[in-house]
Amino acid sequence: IGRGNFGDVYKAYDLRLQKNVAIKAINIEHSDDEIPVLLQEINLLRSLRNPNITNWYKTFIIDVTMFIVMEYCSEGSCSDLLKFNRNSLEESVLSYIMKNVLEGLKYLHSLNIIHRDIKAANILIAKGNVIKLADFGVSGQLNGNTGRKTFVGTPYWMAPEIVTDCKSLKKDQYDEKVDIWSLGITLIELGTGKVPNNDKEPLKALFEIPKMEPPRVPKNSSYYMKEFGVACLCKDPVMRPSAAELLKFKFI
Template sequence: MPSYHGINLCCGDPQETFACLEMLGRGADGAIWKAQDKRSGEVVAFKVICGKRVDEAIDAVQKEIDIWQGCQHANIVKYHGTYLSDPELWISMEFCRGRSVADVLADLAQPLAEPQIAVISLGILQALSYLHASMTIHRDVKCSNILLTDKGQVKLADFGVAVQLPNAHSLQTSFVGTGCWMAPEVVLEKPYDMSVDIWSLGISCIEMAEVDPPVITQSPHQMVYSIPENGPPGLADPRQWSHRFQQFVKACLAADPDHRAAAGTLLKTAFIEKAGDWTTLIPLVQQCMEKRRQDAHKQKVIRKNSPQRSPRGSRSGAIPGRSAGSNTGTCTESTDRGRWCGLPVFFDACGSGCDSPRFC
């Protein structure tokens, strides 16, 4: 098997094997594409890292793949393999037709119902319990990295900033993650462990309940320094939600990581134990898929009737809805949500200018 900088490569040219279907979004280090295997008809997702970004990001990509390919769990997006199509690196993964929970929130422009939040939280907790058992910290849990299949399955995606600790006593200090979802100890660059993922899940629960994370108008430091006076972030109107959900969010958002519940403990809470199964999410996914079809049809009509059509290969390939939503990977959110709310601090946005694989 050929390799590139220690990454095992799949044989063949992906441009000959796969047909591009649509661009799903732009990640921190490349564009995300939906593609179809010409031989089998299987639909997959690709993260395409272009040109100079390959050399710049290769160490981070190697670490991401090393962790990701070792993850075999129903609630984690499957890694298929990596191709080299000089000068691009193509990372193939499972495609989730329901796209991300961030996309769902943007499509519906309204919060999720509590039973839906419970099922999604259950799936992510199962993924985190699996990761934490192997001393792996995801470090970027948020709704744009929580994907849904057309069967209602919940999948955790994007291991671009994940890290595996050497042992149970090891801690991290890197300032890594996405602003609004970062735990206080990460923001303050104090030593931290797997519990930072639990904080991010708590913020994601509020995001699902209120469409936006609770501190989008603040920088991470402003949020942290307000905790002694105002307490940790919480639901804006707790009366709208069950006591079970309120207690679950509170357990996730304990300011002191030593008092923050572990994934295994949260799986035993009343909120999670009473959660339904994946089928609870099927109507939600179907509703969003239908809305996307309608939106796509409207856009097609508009383009057809427009006297000025965008040239092929223009850089306007974003999905309808907020730019944060992506099928895989972490995508830059619209600037009006605040500079801390979309892009992982660890990376700069891809500046290669290469949105479209050459095979399109």
């Protein structure tokens, strides 16, 4: 039914749970370097319990394949929803998605966890139109007041401070505000069917992000949606609102 950061994802029926589940299958024989990251993802998922985060059920290994059994989200991803709606969603739908993603991010950030790969394809829709954050393959843990230095994420959605720190080899560190920037890009993605710089090669687009003016939602958007988009896409992470603060915006 899909492909995650480290493997294919299948739909299955769990006889013990008596319901459909999603199973991520990973060939660990060909993923030696990624095993620590996979274990990090599993340990992270096991500890998370929130209505807007996909549930982890169990992990097991058969021969050289690791299987991660997760909650099945029957309505697909927001990327699927976008295609079904001809690459543009109504503002009321955008507001609903943003609110639910922010609730999930507020929970993650309260645990000092950064998702680091927020985009439409990683926002799933469960039965009853419940919005769930998924694919924690590149998530990072913050230690106290220290940030992250690793260079991960999907280029078009990546926050400028990640690119700047990598390019200049500065020792500055980014924090959970990178998820807020990615959410702003996702808002544009869901509203227009495109992400900024999508006409450029990923690497070229990546290094354009710190240099260009912050992207904006469509001009015909409501005042409140524009206000929300501008706040998410503030280039200064210190001035960029937190998930908890964004939940108070009129657009939400």
